[in-house]
Amino acid sequence: MEENGRNKALKAKKNDNFSDWYTEVLITSEFVDYSAVSGVIVFRPDGYFVWDAIRNATNELFIKAGIQNAYFPLFIPEKFLEKEKEHVKGFTPEVAWVTHAGDSKLDERLAVRPTSETIMYDSYSKWIRSWRDLPLRLNQWNNVVRWEFKHPTPFLRSREFLWNEGHTAFATQAEADAERDVILGIYEKVLEEYLALPGIKGRKTNYEKFAGALRSYSIEHLMPDGKAIQGPDFHSDGQNFSKAFEIKFLDKRGKMEYVYQNTFAISTRELGVLVATHSDDKGLIIPPKLARIQVVIVPIYKTENRDSIIDYCKKIKKELEDSFRVFLDDSDAYSPGWKFNEWELKGVPVRIEIGEKETKLDEATLFRRDTLAKSKAKASQIKASVESIMKDIHSNLYKKALNFLSAHIYHVDTYEELKKMAGKGFVQAPFCESEECELKIKDETGMKTSNIPFSANPPQGIKGKKCVYCGKEATVIVNFAKSY
């Protein structure tokens, strides 16, 4: 493993010391790096590629759903942030402020956007005049800054991150509400089909909802250490912002009305969940659709047969490169063993090994990163074989993650049981939805409410259950968890 002064073996083990392993695997595999700015990371090519692929997949579904992309300013005048009172309370403690330009002090300081409601809705109030201008469904893919003072962790808590922020406006609450399942469905599809990640869809409690929203919804993930982390979210803002920003329209009956709004987002935090969930002690495991290099071909040669083996590798590469992102690692600077380790560390889904034997038999040895299993394929069948392994890797990763999630959902009815399960996963319990109970549970157990899963809460509501804390009538089944 040690060659040319680089030792790439991971020291930490995922099961022994998850958090050390997590940062070590990210940095050592060159997926990300720390930057000179504390709490801000550099997305290296393999890491950025994953985000770009998530962005493209999500974006395509947004466009099909009728959402259009736009781009709004990075800087937000301070007075805008102050217009919605919950919103300003939620964000100003983490805002990075621009106070000077060149040698001049600015008249009003500018916030580096932590989220863009306020600057976007100023435009919306100019653009929306009549019911004919509705719905207005815009999205932007951008960078935001939230200067958190807690200990930063790559992707999971980074002071700058990339995301989509969708901001839509409708003539009625009913139309606005109908968007929720469309958007959560898009996020769920991308998570399942690209990231191979399951999640739990549900509504956030009133206490945990977004600053300025009426109701928030989320897809929640479970990390390997038993802690929950919030994935994509969707916020129903009602008329909170439209009243603060005077976004009014003349409805069909000639009456002035405030619009009804939603916002929604998926962020680079997902890259952290992705890596944490799938990867292992040998390094990253990247689901095939998101891997910058999907297939690496490693020739095994001596000086005397180098040319013929490389030629054979090129033939194999040619067979594959219309369908996959293939890299032929024909460098003489490293040994095959070094290369195996390197590409395993980087999580390339399929490795093809070609030596003297393979060229003789007109075949290839295929290695899959997820199970570390090897198999043979005929050269003439190589494309179909790789395709089938890729599909299998994806569904294997998804199933493993889903099994882990399912095995770590607990159902409790008493506070004693709830406390006992703290930190072990999602603990489902009947809950009265009072902020008082929520705060006390948080203080006493370190668990927050994750969300109120749709799947655990029938539309007609739950009957006869008592709140796990206060014993009063429970209104919902909620997931409690320690969380990021």
Add this chain to the structure above:
Amino acid sequence: MEENGRNKALKAKKNDNFSDWYTEVLITSEFVDYSAVSGVIVFRPDGYFVWDAIRNATNELFIKAGIQNAYFPLFIPEKFLEKEKEHVKGFTPEVAWVTHAGDSKLDERLAVRPTSETIMYDSYSKWIRSWRDLPLRLNQWNNVVRWEFKHPTPFLRSREFLWNEGHTAFATQAEADAERDVILGIYEKVLEEYLALPGIKGRKTNYEKFAGALRSYSIEHLMPDGKAIQGPDFHSDGQNFSKAFEIKFLDKRGKMEYVYQNTFAISTRELGVLVATHSDDKGLIIPPKLARIQVVIVPIYKTENRDSIIDYCKKIKKELEDSFRVFLDDSDAYSPGWKFNEWELKGVPVRIEIGEKETKLDEATLFRRDTLAKSKAKASQIKASVESIMKDIHSNLYKKALNFLSAHIYHVDTYEELKKMAGKGFVQAPFCESEECELKIKDETGMKTSNIPFSANPPQGIKGKKCVYCGKEATVIVNFAKSY
């Protein structure tokens, strides 16, 4: 033209008052809007779509050329900016400074990136150790801020803009130099094949080169008002930055060496050149590949034949929508005439008009935005007809722009002639390349050097020409122009 309180006719004429027309066409067509932050614009969906298409086309060519995408922090520590002395001089007067986060004053103020050399090269110095790590060819698509104090103009002078910034490092100057024609070739291809824009490739003079570069190259455009504007650029930085940032590697012979670097960029400024060049007094003209809506279908109906006409339109739409981005404008809220104006203003390349007559004859009336010409097509031929018109629009726009450019290149040998041509286009003249002459010409005529066109300067150099200003031996033929 006036309906529902909106009057969309442009007041300014392109030929009478170019600069009023330019901003009016951009704002009225809803391509961009002003924002609440002075000098910063909002990219509305049609505008953002154009940028996204340019980005995608360029990106694909970058990837094919072996360049990878990454993402670096938005904020740059002040001490980094100061490491390269020309660079800091060039950029600090326009830097937006973050001084506070939440309620805390930062220990060191952070620059909002005006360009990312300094933060990227800090990482490069960690990543590059050996010749095996080279070349390193990274790019990022991001937003940058340059707080210019001159009067802002959408796209042409905006305080925040979007761009690509490519930053590459090589083991030798020769390898670095070989990248120049590849990159300029990519930009030229995208300009021609997507934006339908010609340009003049050449080297910048020493005086006009990028802050920190050894040599800068550019593609220069000519605006309809006779002023030049710099398009995409490429900078050969030699070892300037690698020495400032200690980017060293062990070469094959075991010697420590500094890397050789290039940088290159294309920005949203191109959107300004695009609109200015192609559009007219009726509004935008967007080249087909960049139009968010490529084909708009406008039904012409009365109450009694509405259903049959809309059905026919849907059939036509179905024929087209696999190949083009098609919008059927079947709203009852606006008249066909209003819709014609609206979509002409927005620059949709092809409009299809369907009335009673068209349905009877099983045909469609096609209107092309560039020439305003109408033609008929059989319904069964609609896809081929639209495709052919699209191609023709693109090549027509490109030819028109190229003709305009060619007609506004002047060749002079004396300073008297040079002065006379100021503001009329590119004025080519022999030049000694001295900063002194360049500054005097600038002061006296208001003309800057645009670039030293490759096409006007044979590789063996020019012989026997005298500098248009000082009369000494000329070393190059340079383009002078008034410029943005």
